[in-house]
Amino acid sequence: MREQTGQVFHKGRSWFVRYCDDVMQPDGTIRRKRVCKKLSVDFCDEYRTRKSVQSFVDEILAPVNGGLLNPQSTMPVTEFVEKVYLPEYVEKQLRAATLKQYRDVWEDHLKARVGKLTLRGFRTVHGEQLLAQIAAQTSLGRSSLKHIKAFLSGVFKQAKRLGILDGINPIQDVSIPRTPEPEDTYAYSLPEVTRMLSFLEEPERTVVLTAALTGLRKGEIRGLYWADFDGQTLSVRRSIWNGVENAPKTNRSKAPIPVVKQLSNSLEAHKLRMGKLAQPNLPIFQAGNGKPLNLDNLARREIVPALTRCEVCGKAESNHAKAEHEFKLDTSIPSWHGWHAFRRGLATNLHMLGVDDKTIQAILRHSNVALTINVYIKSVTESQVNAMDVLEAKFSETSNNLPTISQRLVN
Secondary structure, three states: OOOOOOEEEEEEEEEEEEEEEEOOOOOOOOEEEEEEEEEEEEEEOOOOHHHHHHHHHHHHHHHHHHOOOOHHHHOOOOHHHHHHHHHHHHHHOOOOHHHHHHHHHHHHHHHHOOOOEOOOOOOOHHHHHHHHHHHHOOOOOOHHHHHHHHHHHHHHHHHHHHOOOOOOOOOOOOOOOOOOOOOOOOOOOOHHHHHOOOOOOOOOOOOOOOHHHHHOOOOHOOEEHHHHHOEEEEEOOEEEEEOEEOOOOOOOOHOEEEOOHHHHHHHHHHHHHHHHOOOOOOOOOOOOOOOOOOHHHHHHHHHHHOOOEOOOOOOEEEHHHOOOOOOOEOOOOOOOOOOOOHHHHHHHHHHHHOHHHHHHHHHHOOOOOHHHHHOOOOOOOOHHHHHHHHHHHHHHHOOOOOOHHHHHOOO
């Protein structure tokens, strides 16, 4: 095919080059079309002639003349994301929770802003402008913006893996805009946990105790079966998100967790209450239909109302309608900060008790890129058991000084 020199012209203060290219159509066919692209310099004293902008024209035409461009690269970014990236890669390769997160990022922040940009036409400057626009128009923090950048980077990585694009990922050098510092995430202290427990009935009390003394993620608590509890450890074999069962996030996440005496006793008592439903192949925490208990529903329906009590009479707000005085929130009772606050709390409490960071990492099964490669903890180490023994003693010391819910209501 004859090498193209392009038709170069300027209109107003902009330079353009018109040339022929193979363009992918919506039906998947390839069609030879004349396209027009704006150069990255303006018409001015320095760039007044075709010769002065020739290097910019050559940069655009070089891959076209060299036959290095895949016609699929003319596909709009929107079409690639919705027809290839999300259904063919994310949905098949990643976890259901990740797919939900990616779809939300795309629908809420990127789809409308990407417009008609093509894979080939998307440049670093477009990514820079996108993130700056999102930061200016939303209240997202730096961490959320990093997630958005990671999503975009993943899109172009997949296009490269499929041979649609070559060269440097255009998101690689995109910077994260400066945003206000996010509020600190919450971590429950041991006194807060024990005070909270004194207001809870079963099974929510045992569920909260499990979260506080194991550091398990919400989905991992839902995924616990009776076969995973041997009286001394809990084995993490699955995670359940929105009814979808997945394997634990990493090999390190599969590590068994030491169970302190208070939790072991509580689980054994819970097992007795469950009776015939405490079978090895059934969830430890079950809903009425025998399926894993929805912990968000449990928090909304049982835990939060139990913690929202009147300072004057001690009644829950839901039972306060006929009281002779105005409801006044008892701020001495810990507020609900979500399930992950127990995981953060365990890490914080162990650190305050002098447990070394590596042992805390092992107990919580945290990992990073360097540590997740070929890592699999198969047994509970002595240091982990000793660390949990320290926690057990401290928890016992704290909880012995607090009244039960029945004692509080009688008083």
